[in-house]
Amino acid sequence: MxxxxxxxxxxxxxxxxxxxxxxxxxxxxxxxxxxxxxxxxxxxxxxxxxxxxxxxxxxxxxxxxxxxxxxxxxxxxxxxxxxxxxxxxxxxxxxxxxxxxxxxxxxxxxxxxxxxxxxxxxxxxxxxxxxxxxxxxxxxxxxxxxxxxxxxxxxxxxxxxxxxxxxxxxxxxxxxxxxxxxxxxxxxxxxxxxxxxxxxxxxxxxxxxxxxxxxxxxxFAEKLGQRARWRVQHDFRRLEALSDQAAEIGLEVAPDIGLRDPVHLEERLASLCIDQSQHPVADDSRLALAAAGACASMEMNTSLRRRAMLAAWFLSVGVLPLRLAKSVLSWKLVASSRPAFLLRISKGIRRALG
Missing domain, CATH: 3.90.550.10 (Spore Coat Polysaccharide Biosynthesis Protein SpsA; Chain A)
Structure with missing residues (x-):
């Protein structure tokens, strides 16, 4: 020290x-x-x-x-x-x-x-x-x-x-x-x-x-798609700055860096599901993002239970019909949108994980 x-x-x-x-x-x-x-x-x-x-x-x-x-x-x-x-x-x-x-x-x-x-x-x-x-x-x-x-x-x-x-x-x-x-x-x-x-x-x-x-x-929870797009684009700018700064000291970022970050993938999946026409990455697919998110979740520095639950969430958003997928997205990203029973479950899980 x-x-x-x-x-x-x-x-x-x-x-x-x-x-x-x-x-x-x-x-x-x-x-x-x-x-x-x-x-x-x-x-x-x-x-x-x-x-x-x-x-x-x-x-x-x-x-x-x-x-x-x-x-x-x-x-x-x-x-x-x-x-x-x-x-x-x-x-x-x-x-x-x-x-x-x-x-x-x-x-x-x-x-x-x-x-x-x-x-x-x-x-x-x-x-x-x-x-x-x-x-x-x-x-x-x-x-x-x-x-x-x-x-x-x-x-x-x-x-x-x-x-x-x-x-x-x-x-x-x-x-x-x-x-x-x-x-x-x-x-x-x-x-x-x-x-x-x-x-x-x-x-x-x-x-x-x-x-x-x-x-x-x-x-701006009521504008979930707008929020997700802003965060995705902000991430791209962060990663560009990271790449530039790393190069100055002789380091190199992974070429698929965004596909290894569950936080980025969560927002990217939300952007794609909520308004595909304005999504900033043209060749994204729900299934591919969900699969990447599930894999990235299992590498997080948290409990196994939390990692498994997040991986399951990603996969459900990737395979459910779009209308249901949007609901599942909203329930996770905007707490006020969750049904009462989900709020009770969420609080119980957080107490258990804490």
Whole structure:
């Protein structure tokens, strides 16, 4: 274990666009860290709501970067990073918040070769009531050298924006985030390429809250096909960035990398089933994707029962009549669509797997 100074400078960057109603809780959580050497940077991406008043009320307690033109997630990340000075950097979504011990716990877990720290988050609603944990506790974090996972399937078990922290040296190697490709989902880029530059350190406790609400980019459940297409295309952009970064250090990704990742295959199958006319991969077939998904599921870092159930789910979507397949897809991907009996079964299974 590498011991870094207790007073190491830390930057908490809060990208914001029209989340003024949540922003104060996010800023307060950054200012209330038990670690006493953290700068708080709010990047406002040309908001049109009450954000300006919220930011102004903090005066010199925070550093503010005001973008004149909305550029999206990546542009806000790049702007904030350029204005930061910390040796450790966190990107905190404006609708999320950290617990007071978050930075201190990150520093305690730090090792000399850490390229990324990841931790779990409580999922909360708009009223900050805890509903669940992300990632679910039954999904084990991948830690240490995750490069083999990335090169073989393009993914490993990690967290989202507000559950990640990076050393400045790693970010210097991989930023700026490509702004056109990652207008949304800039954290996906960072979590994909950062581990090529060191080890992933995992903290298995919740150090913050991931707020779910109707405006989340990732929460448009009523538009399942649109969500699936966006995630498939985002994956393709991630994998292209991974391939480019890997090539720079003499590594090569597997040629069929997308067909080894059950998360990618799940969204790809959903896109194909729900609206084949707009599906981004012309030669995909349900059966082929389902078979690949079943095989990939059995390689996951989780219990045998969970792997077998996911494999069975893939196969059922692949062989059932399309109308039934769509229902099975919806039941898994959108919890609110599940019949009551399935919700009870799902909760029972999660308790058993946990």
């Amino acid at each position: 590498y011991s870094i100074p207790d007073n190491v400078p830390v930057s908490i960057i809060i990208p914001n666009y029209n989340y003024g109603r949540f922003l104060r809780r996010s800023i307060d959580s950054a200012l209330e860290q038990s670690h006493d050497n953290a700068e708080v940077i709010v990047v406002d991406d040309a908001s049109t709501d009450e954000t300006a008043d919220v930011v102004a009320s903090y005066g010199s307690q925070i550093k503010t970067c005001l973008r004149e033109v909305n550029g999206g997630h990546a542009a806000a990340f790049n702007t904030g990073f350029a204005s930061s000075s910390g040796r450790i950097v966190l990107f905190l979504d404006a609708d999320d918040y950290l617990y007071p011990n978050a930075v201190s716990e990150i520093i305690d877990a730090w090792e000399d070769d850490t390229a990324q720290v990841q931790f779990r988050l409580h999922i909360v609603d708009e009223q900050q009531q805890v509903k669940d944990v992300f990632p679910p506790r039954e999904l084990r974090f991948d830690s240490g050298d995750v490069t083999p996972h990335l090169l073989q399937k393009g993914r490993y078990q990690t967290s989202v924006t507000s559950g990640l922290a990076f050393p400045r040296s790693t970010l210097d190697a991989v930023m700026p985030v490509p702004e056109t490709d990652f207008r949304q989902g800039a954290d996906g880029y960072l979590a994909t390429v950062a581990p090529l530059h060191g080890m992933v350190t995992s903290i298995d406790t919740c150090l913050g809250a991931y707020r779910m609400h109707g405006d989340n980019h990732s929460a």
